[in-house]
Amino acid sequence: MLKDIAWVEDWHYDTGSEDEPLQFYLDALCNSTSFDLLLGYFSSSAINVLSLGFANFIYKGGKMRAVINNVLSEQDKNAIEKGQDKENFSTIYNFNNIKELESSLDQYGRHFFECFAWLIANDRIEIKIIKPKNRRGISHYKSGVFSDGENSIGFTSTCNFSYFGFIENLERLDCTLSWENERYLNKIKKQEIDFEIFFSEESDLVDYLEIKDVMVALKDEFGDKNIQELLIQEKDLLEKRNEIFQKSKIQKSIKNAIEHINQFIEIEKQPRFPYKEGPRSYQKEAYDSWFKNNKKGLFAMATGTGKTLTALNCLLNEYQNETSYKAIILVPTLELVEQWKEECKQFNYTNIITVSSKEKWKDKLSFYNTLSKLNDPSFIVIATYASFVKDKFQSFFKDLPKQTVFIADEVHNIGAPNISKLLPKIHLEKRIGLSATPNRVYDDTGNALIDSFFNDKDPYTYNFSMQKAIEEGYLCKYYYYPHVVSLTEDEFEKYREISKKLAQFIDSVTKSFKKCKEVEILLLKRKRIIHKAENKLPKFKSIINEEFQKRGNLKYTLIYTPEGVLENNDVIMEDNYIENEEDIFLIDQYTKAITDIDFSITARKFTSKTENRKSVIKQFSESDLHVLTSMKCLDEGVDVPRAELAIFCASTGNPRQFIQRRGRVLRKSKGKQFAYIHDLVVIPKFNMDKNDETFNIERSFILNEMKRVENFFSLAINKAEVYEKLSEICMHYNISLYDINNEN
Incomplete structure (x- = not known):
């Protein structure tokens, strides 16, 4: 760390000597975890010159704070403005990789300014902009403190923190080591106190400015030699930079910085938790x-x-x-x-x-x-x-x-x-x-x-x-809206006839259906009626239209549609069906119903036959594709990074299915506050006579539907609203939503 470096004996660094200010900054950056800088003129080109040192500093978690003058290059101003807009900041580059970071810092162009903005957006460089009160000119402070968490080095300098200041000017830098004696330690503490006054915006000597109030440096407007640096092409300084880099002491500092980077690269190759904050x-x-x-x-x-x-x-x-x-x-x-x-x-x-x-x-x-x-x-x-x-x-x-x-x-x-x-x-x-x-x-x-x-x-x-x-904030809270859907008279008569036949297969001891082929066939036929239920599609259209009107769009919407194929006005389950070109799948009806609402809505089926599935999910997550309709393919094995609205038009009695489906829409993401879930709950015929011979069978069916409802409703924000909506049905069938899972 800082105490291990062979600092210059007289603690003076002079441009043109064997001990360049550049050497001081390289050694300090490579061995520090914080850097506070108080100066008049700042240019991010200094980061470019010190790219090896800054790569080490940033990779180790180092944070730089700077109080700077209100004159910047146009590129620096734009980069700071972009980085300070954290909510909307994005970049195509990945700066968490040490090699990519070092490369980014060493390229003076658009890529470099992307990196500079990233450092600001991620609070690795914090900047306060000042302007002297009641007088013209710029602030000429040129001092700072490096710290490794235990020891500190304070410095004052004649050189600006810029490419030009390091390479072109004849400058001097004096440093003070905290471990040398108490006098130097107190001097550094005084520097730290002065810096905190400026950084915390408590100084009466200056005005604090927003980035929009910064002046862009123009050659005709500013004659100061240091300001002109902004207009000098980098190629004009390369030869002088190379000359300085030939000096043995700077070469040693560069060699040490490279060794650090190589060590970090080896560390990066080792297995590690993928997020810096570590496991939850x-x-x-x-x-x-x-x-x-x-x-x-x-x-x-x-x-x-x-x-x-x-x-x-x-x-x-x-x-x-x-x-x-x-x-x-x-x-x-x-x-x-x-x-x-x-x-x-x-x-x-x-x-x-x-x-x-x-x-x-x-x-x-x-x-x-x-x-x-x-x-x-x-x-x-x-x-x-x-x-x-x-x-x-x-x-x-x-x-x-x-x-x-x-x-x-x-x-x-x-x-x-x-x-x-x-x-x-x-x-x-x-x-x-x-x-x-x-x-x-x-x-x-x-x-x-x-x-x-x-x-x-x-x-x-x-x-x-x-x-x-x-409760702990790892998944988002949600609103749950059950929608009761009844069978038509014709559907109910068919359903009732099947239920009568099923009643003949109830075991008198277990009160459940006997296990036999006849029961399987009858249950499958009854399931087809529920899947086809005519009233589902109009209810679905109503929900979709209402959500579109309320939200203004249908971005991040998942639709779970019924399985099956419509053929001869009947529904055939997909597992038992050989596809023909002219057949209409139920999923097609639901997908068409979405796009019929407004031409701006983009919707796509997500099935086992969908090609380029990763690309489809990516389009959905980035809202280029608004709605995904699926039958089972989103149940297991597909990671949907962002979904906000889900509509369940069909669910099996298996809790695994609807629990996993709900989990898909509860993932947290930037800009998402709540999730919204609509659920179609099928009731064969409400207010069925309790003396009807199939009443208990219907109650058993409704009980299974309500088990899913209870699972959803129990964690929803609008629990009271759901309970009130379903209370009449529950009372009629003697079902308690609060005690439903204890009932056999």
């Missing part, structure tokens, strides 16, 4: 719980809270303890294979092997299996569940080192018969299961196998609920 507190808690549970467990985490980051952070902790990392990650879809791969790259994990029907993975995995027996390489294997169960993959899987971390995303898939039968053969001891809803519906056997395999404890090894995520 609950992600740390998840690792601690997993560690205490013998490195096994289920993480039940709400959609949008970063399950992937949480699991990869566990792997990062293992790497830090063992100096290598090994993991196999199982996912249900090809989209998730790609998403996990990208997330792994964000952590700087390398040697990533993807295993799916689209990959030639056999030789790669065989190579790492062989190498692991000779060495201790790091690698990550990401495979679909479909590939995992195949004999070809299992033959390689059994040879993976037992310290490999086994991660199962959407862990409920593990309980499926074709996968659960393999669990006893899995020898990997470190295990993580991830899901917003780990439990399998109506599958106690599968749930027991999952719990046993992950050594899970009730309720879970780690649980981060949606309620907690909303």
Whole structure:
């Protein structure tokens, strides 16, 4: 740090001597974490000259504060103005990479000013602009303090903080070291106090200006030699710069700065958490719980809270303890294979092997299996569940080192018969299961196998609920609007006839339907009536039109449409259908209804047949595409960075589906305050006679619909409004929204 540098013995730096002011700044920047500068004239060209030093300073988290005069170059003024507009600031460049940062600082052009604006927007350089009171001229302060958090160096200088000041002028800089004696320490403290008075805008000697009040330097208007520097082409100074850089002491300072950068580049190559603020507190808690549970467990985490980051952070902790990392990650879809791969790259994990029907993975995995027996390489294997169960993959899987971390995303898939039968053969001891809803519906056997395999404890090894995520501000709050949709008379008669037939298959002991083929067929027929329900589409059109009128647009809108195909005025479920060119899918009707509202609305279907899916999601996130309509493709495996409005036109009785769908729209994003969810709730026929022979069957159906409503309504901002809206229906069918999940 600062105390370790061989500073000039007499603490004087003079242009043209062996000890240039430039050398002082390079050494100070490379070994400091804060830099306060009080001066008359400032030009960001100084950052260009000191690019190596500034790259080190900024990469280590250094922050510069400057109080400057009110005369700037046009480029500097524009860059400061752009950076100060933090809300609207954006840049195409990534300045978090040390090599890219150093390159950006060393290019005097548009790229450089983008970098300068970025430093201001990210509070790495804070600037206050002053003008002397009651007199003409500019402020000629030229002093500052560098600090590493423990020691400080104060300096006063005759040279301006500019390219011209460092390269062209004959200048002197004197410095004071805080650790030399108490007198120098007090002198630096006095400098710090004086600076704080200016920076906190408490000085009576100057006026404080906004960037709009800054004067742009013009040759004809300002004759000062230092001002002219703004008009000098950089090429005219290059030869003099090169001359100075030939001096042995500056070369030594440059060499040290480059060594620092090379060290940082090596650090950057190591696995690390992708965000500088590090993992969130609950992600740390998840690792601690997993560690205490013998490195096994289920993480039940709400959609949008970063399950992937949480699991990869566990792997990062293992790497830090063992100096290598090994993991196999199982996912249900090809989209998730790609998403996990990208997330792994964000952590700087390398040697990533993807295993799916689209990959030639056999030789790669065989190579790492062989190498692991000779060495201790790091690698990550990401495979679909479909590939995992195949004999070809299992033959390689059994040879993976037992310290490999086994991660199962959407862990409920593990309980499926074709996968659960393999669990006893899995020898990997470190295990993580991830899901917003780990439990399998109506599958106690599968749930027991999952719990046993992950050594899970009730309720879970780690649980981060949606309620907690909303309360702690990780997901946004939302309004929920249920819309009751009844069947038409004709639909209801068909529905009622099927219900009568179903009544014959009710078990007198369990009070539920018997398990047989006839029941499956009847339930499917009844489900088709619900999906087709004529009144859904008009209700949907009404909701869409109302939202468009209220918002003025439909940006960031997700629509979950019914599945199926309209054919001969009947609906056929997609799973049981062979497509014909002339058939009309229900999703097409809903998509057309959106674009019919206004020609300015852009909407697109998002299905298994959608090409360039990443591009479509990107267009949606950037609002180039306003509305996405989907049936199931947005349920799992697709990361939607921003959505604000969602309309559920169809939902299954599986809580996993609607919980994940809700999570899609609750992710926080810049400029988003709340989410809004509309939900079509089907009621076969309200006010059915309680003595009707199918009343209890209808009540059972409504009860399942209301379970979804309760899940949504319980966390909504407008809970009282929802309760009042549905109270009449609930009273008629003797259903309590507050106690619905305790009812069998």
